[in-house]
Amino acid sequence: MKRSLLKEIIIIICISVFLGFTVNFFSPNKIPLVQDYSSRYIVDSTSSDKQKPVRQYTKEGFVKPVNVKVQDVKKMFDEGVVFIDGRPPEEFAAGHIKGAVNIPYKEFKDKTTEQKLEILKAYDKEKPLVSYCGGGDCEISIDNAYEMAKAGYNELKIYLGGYKEWEELGYPTEK
Amino acid sequence: MNFLSNKYFLLILRLIVGGTFLYACLDKLLNQELFAKAIFNYKFLPDVFINIFAIVIPYIELTASVFLILGIFKRGSSFVIIVLLIVFIISLTQAYARGLDISCGCFSLETVSEKSDILLRIIEDIFLLIGSFIIFIKSKTIIKQERQQ
Structure with a gap:
């Protein structure tokens, strides 16, 4: 048996x-x-150089989003780069990086490329966009950045520290 | 509890458990890369095993559920499903307890999942587990009865 x-x-x-x-x-x-899954978390050190770093492409052919250090994120914030918050609207409403735009990943990912481009049409494809979420274990920042890069945005930056780190550092936030 | 041994009850149970598993594995079969990422998100498996699991597990689900539906190897396939369900329940529970903001990779492979979603999946898996236990135990007794006759 x-x-x-x-x-x-x-x-x-x-x-x-x-x-x-x-x-x-x-x-x-x-x-x-x-x-190798560890590369998902490797923070790019060349992004702070004045020289434009060489773009890397994914095997699907779009430009790979780059993880950036918090110092560089702050620099981009001061330069007025657009920040995209991928969390659900309720979490966004409870507090976010000052001036950030809420594009919830949950809805965004199911949109067609045309719809994605419509949502992002106010932004320049060749200018940086910083994608972030709650920080910690949150991975929406990565996934959201890839969705936007797939739609043709070439300068996606990922801020892994997210809202949590930003708030802890006392950087500007708003509700 | 006599109805538990009823032939038709067991057939329906097999169709429900097998059907649910079959449905759940299709998305994983088509999107192995996403499934691998879902496994990665659970953060409990060493990186080297992630893709191998992502390649094989959906096919184990497929084979076991098809066998269960067709009534081939009822004990073997229900046993495999029981083991898978226990693994799923453990990983979901630890993800829930650690508060991981992840997709469970249960049915569809969407990446964001609310905590309540995970809880629902755990409850669902427990029901499936009970169902497969009944199939497993009763398939054995049926074979015994047949032999006695």
Whole structure:
């Protein structure tokens, strides 16, 4: 009895492993077996240089958003760069970086490219936009930046520290 | 509790559990990259295993749910589903407890998910777990009965 259960489980797993690797091997959307996820959090140090850093592209062909250090974020804030807050409207209303625009990721991601461009039409595609969210474990800043970059915005910056860090540093906020 | 052994009750239960699992794995099958990211977001698996899990797990769900619906390897497939559900419940609970602002990657792979969503998924998974337990236990007794006859 026990043996047949084990046999059934092994057969199910073998079929799945075989199917999974075979389909992934031939799939146009295949993913590598091992991927480096740490790069999602690497903060770009060249962004503060006066020289324009070389753009990196994703494999889908759009410009990769860059994570920036808080000092550089503050510098951009002082220069009047547009800040995009990806959190839901209620959280945005409870407090956000001064002058930030609320584009909730939850709704934004399901829009068509045309709709996305319509929402972002006030901003220059070649000028920086800073994407942030709540900070901490929040990843909306990253995802929102990628959505905007995919729509054709070439100077997306991600501020991982988010509202939490900004507020703790005593930088300008508003409600 | 006699109805638990009822043939039709068990069939319906298998269709519900298998159907839910089948539905839930389709999105993951089509968007493995997003599923990998969802696993990454749970922050409990070493990076090297993330993509391998993202490749294999949806197919385990697919195989087990199709088998369960068709009634092939009822015990094996319900057992696999029980194990998966326990893993899902544990990871959801720890994500909920840590207050991770994540997508659960349960049904659709949308990235933002409210805490209440996660709680709902946990409850849902517990119901599915109870269902698969009944299938697992009752499939065994049915085989026994058949043998006795």
